[in-house]
Amino acid sequence: MIKVNKRLFWDIKFKDLNYKKHADFIIKRVLQYGNEKDYKIIKEKYGIKRIKKVAQNTSYSDKKTPNFWKFIFNL
Numbered sequence: 001m002i003k004v005n006k007r008l009f010w011d012i013k014f015k016d017l018n019y020k021k022h023a024d025f026i027i028k029r030v031l032q033y034g035n036e037k038d039y040k041i042i043k044e045k046y047g048i049k050r051i052k053k054v055a056q057n058t059s060y061s062d063k064k065t066p067n068f069w070k071f072i073f074n075l
Contacts, residue, residue, distance in 0.1 A: 002045055004030055004038045019045065027054040032065055048073075 002019040008029045009017065019026065023046055030038045031054070042051060055069045 002026060002041065004034065004041050008033050008038065023050070024054050027051055028058050031055055031058065031069060032060060 002017070004026065006014045017026065027042055027046060027050070030042045031051070034042075052073045055066075055073060058066075060066045
């Protein structure tokens, strides 16, 4: 089990999340709604390379979030 904030997954049963099988989904949620603590957890679990790949291929509902990650990851 991954120790990110359960509130990020309000629409699903958190206990059913599999950190390997649902990795991209977890990363997307943290990038969109998580805080610094959540980000550090996924960074440790999945690595920056994987997170960067997911960030590049994610559609965001606002304009601030992708701009933030573009700046952080130097995309």
